[in-house]
Amino acid sequence: MLELKNISWEIPDGDKILKGIDLEIPDGKMTVITGPNGGGKTSLAKIIAGLEVPNSGEILLDGENITDWDITKRAKNGIAYAFQQPVRFKGVTVRDLLNLAAERTLSEREICSVLGEVGLCARDYIERDVDASLSGGESKRIEIATVLSRENAKILVFDEPEAGIDLWSFTSLIDAFQKLKNESGKSLLVISHQERILEIADYIVVIADGNVRAFGEGKDVLPQLLKEEKESKCPLGKDKKGENN
C-alpha cells in the first residue's frame, strides 16, 4: 500500500502548495484524485513519482519509507508515472519506448494491442519517433500506452489522461482502465476532472487548496461532487467567485 503521511510542499518563493496531506492509496483499486485547478493534484503526483521532494512528511510503500528514493528507484520498485505533458525524445521510436517500458522485446501483436487500448493504429505509429512531429493527443496516448506496458509496475499514476484525447480514444481508455482495475491487481491512481473516469473510480480523493477535502468510496463521494457542481459550488467550500461558504 502507498501511504502519504503529513506531506507538505512549498515552492521557492515560500508559497505552500501542499499543506499536510494524509492519504492511504488502497492496493489493487482505482483511486481518482480530483479537485479545482491549481489545488495541488499534479504536485502530489510528482511527489509520489519522485519528481519533487516534499519539505516534510513521509511516503511509505508497503511499509517502507521511500521519501528519499529518486524517480528511477521508485520506477524500479513499481511506481509508473504518466506525465500531464508527455516528454518527447528524438531518435527513439514508439516501439523502442514500449520495449523499454516493458523491459523486454514486445511482439508486434503485443504492441498492436497496447496501442489499440489508447486508440492508435500500430501500423501508423510503431516506427515513428516520439518527437515533436507527434500531435499533442498522439503524444499523450503514447505516454499512456508506455505506462500500460510497464509490466513490473504495481502503482500506475496517470495525470489527466483525458487531456487532448478525442472521444473515440477516450472510450478505449475507459475500457483499458476498467480492464486494469478488474483483472490486473495493480493500483491505479488517476488525476482527472472527467465524470466518466470518476464514475468508474473505486475511491475518490478531492484535493483543494493543498488539502484533502474529501476521501471515500466513489459511490459516496461522486454524488456529493455532482450536487455541488449543480449548485455552482466548487468542491472545496468556495463558490465560483472564490468566496468561502
Ligand SMILES: Nc1ncnc2c1ncn2[C@@H]1O[C@H](COP(=O)(O)OP(=O)(O)OP(=O)(O)O)[C@@H](O)[C@H]1O
Ligand atoms: N514548480 C512550481 N513553481 C511555481 N509554482 C508551482 C510549481 N508547481 C506548482 N506550482 C503552483 O502550485 C499550484 C498547484 O499546482 P498543481 O499543478 O499541483 O495543481 P493541479 O491541482 O494539478 O491543477 P490543474 O487541475 O490545473 O492541473 C498552482 O498554483 C501552480 O501554479
